[in-house]
Amino acid sequence: xxxxxxxxxxxxxxxxxxxxxxxxxxxxxxxxxxxxxxxxxxxxxxxxxxxxxxxxxxxxxxxxxxxxxx
Numbered sequence: 001x002x003x004x005x006x007x008x009x010x011x012x013x014x015x016x017x018x019x020x021x022x023x024x025x026x027x028x029x030x031x032x033x034x035x036x037x038x039x040x041x042x043x044x045x046x047x048x049x050x051x052x053x054x055x056x057x058x059x060x061x062x063x064x065x066x067x068x069x070x
């Protein structure tokens with residue numbers, strides 16, 4: 001995890017904590033928090049799928065390289 005990613009995670013946690021702590025003051029924050037969590041989950045899932053696909057693409061191209069070397 002790079003420094004920038006760590007900072008983003010800290011900001012995300014602070015936002016979720018704020019939304020959680022203030023739901024009694026403003027009921028719309030419940031919706032906001034649920035929406036934010038769902039959005040974060042979707043984004044994380046998409047990033048993970050892209051990383052897996054990228055890794056598979058790299059692995060298959062390395063196999064092609066290896067065959068040329070032999």
